[in-house]
Amino acid sequence: MTNLDFEKIVDTSDEWITTRTGIKERHIASDTMTTADMSVEACKRAMDMAKCRKEDIDLVICGTVTPDYRLPSNACMIQKELGLTNALAFDVVAACTGFINGLVIANSYISTGLYKKALVIGAEKLSAIANYKDRTTCVLFGDGAGAVVVEPSANERGIVSSFMKSDGRLWQLLWMEVGGIKNPYTPEFPYDGSDKIFMNGAEVFKVAVKEMAKAVENVLEKANVSPSDIALFVPHQANLRIIDALAKRLKISPERVFKNIEKYGNTSAASVPIALDEANREGRIKPGDYVVVVAFGGGLIWGSALIKW
Numbered sequence: 546m547t548n549l550d551f552e553k554i555v556d557t558s559d560e561w562i563t564t565r566t567g568i569k570e571r572h573i574a575s576d577t578m579t580t581a582d583m584s585v586e587a588c589k590r591a592m593d594m595a596k597c598r599k600e601d602i603d604l605v606i607c608g609t610v611t612p613d614y615r616l617p618s619n620a621c622m623i624q625k626e627l628g629l630t631n632a633l634a635f636d637v638v639a640a641c642t643g644f645i646n647g648l649v650i651a652n653s654y655i656s657t658g659l660y661k662k663a664l665v666i667g668a669e670k671l672s673a674i675a676n677y678k679d680r681t682t683c684v685l686f687g688d689g690a691g692a693v694v695v696e697p698s699a700n701e702r703g704i705v706s707s708f709m710k711s712d713g714r715l716w717q718l719l720w721m722e723v724g725g726i727k728n729p730y731t732p733e734f735p736y737d738g739s740d741k742i743f744m745n746g747a748e749v750f751k752v753a754v755k756e757m758a759k760a761v762e763n764v765l766e767k768a769n770v771s772p773s774d775i776a777l778f779v780p781h782q783a784n785l786r787i788i789d790a791l792a793k794r795l796k797i798s799p800e801r802v803f804k805n806i807e808k809y810g811n812t813s814a815a816s817v818p819i820a821l822d823e824a825n826r827e828g829r830i831k832p833g834d835y836v837v838v839v840a841f842g843g844g845l846i847w848g849s850a851l852i853k854w
């Protein structure tokens with residue numbers, strides 16, 4: 546779906562969307578394609594690349610706020626579709642940081658020897674919860690999925706340090722009012738958009754830049770690594786201006802910042818794994834490189850990880 550497509554449904558322009566967000570187009574899943582369907586495709590490709598057998602996967606963690614069902618988890622749907630009968634599967638509800646949160650959990654479980662081989666997925670069908678009458682939000686979001694296989698490493702490669710934090714006091718800056726048990730759907734529900742994403746973009750923007758910068762500084766300091774040592778910075782793709790402001794604040798030069806927001810928009814939990822996969826397949830990450838991922842989302846919640854690839 547291009548910016549020109551949006552010009553036909555809300556009062557907006559390609560020029561506004563491009564200059565304010567960096568987005569040119571986003572992918573919208575068909576009516577019948579679900580978050581679990583996209584996740585399964587991503588997992589198959591990740592398992593192929595990792596030459597991983599399905600019987601070896603013992604942990605499946607899916608970061609999503611758009612699961613196929615409210616019960617059970619999306620991860621259980623993925624487990625069933627892929628026949629991962631030896632695994633524990635569960636979801637992480639952490640908005641745009643869902644993937645990084647899942648990665649940190651998988652790392653902790655694997656480091657302590659509880660599990661050996663994890664699939665960590667970030668997947669969203671945000672088109673299902675975007676308000677296509679609200680020009681301030683609908684132009685931002687896209688659908689997608691990404692996945693990684695995580696396993697123990699015999700050398701020092703892997704997740705070197707991580708940082709996760711949230712501030713629940715800011716929950717109403719980015720939320721969906723209707724549809725949960727507090728404000729359930731009623732027969733009189735007017736479908737006025739209150740069951741779709743609401744975001745106070747300008748306020749979120751300010752917190753996002755400040756806290757993501759601090760999260761990255763935290764993981765670098767813990768590992769005694771300087772910004773100049775980072776081979777590739779892979780931030781959540783929410784807004785080009787946020788990415789550029791972050792990189793500037795952290796003194797990371799533009800050629801070391803991965804951006805694909807122009808093609809996908811903000812895919813929430815899927816954004817970082819999609820970006821990581823593209824960077825990897827394009828040969829922009831080599832074994833031993835330091836890669837930093839960082840994300841920020843509704844909660845508000847944010848997190849970062851330093852990875853030795």
Ligand code: ACO
Nearest residue numbers: 557561640641680681684746747749750783784841842843
């Ligand atoms: N087309 C044209 N005009 C628009 C549009 C649009 N699509 N959207 C908003 N405007 C108008 C507004 O109405 C406003 O007009 P006004 O001045 O007459 O009132 C003007 O543009 C400026 O609006 P702002 O909201 O101040 O625009 P801003 O520069 O802040 O950009 C944006 C908005 C892109 C949403 C930005 O604030 C942002 O990216 N915020 C952070 C988003 C984010 O990181 N979210 C976290 C992750 S998302 C998740 O967790 C699911």
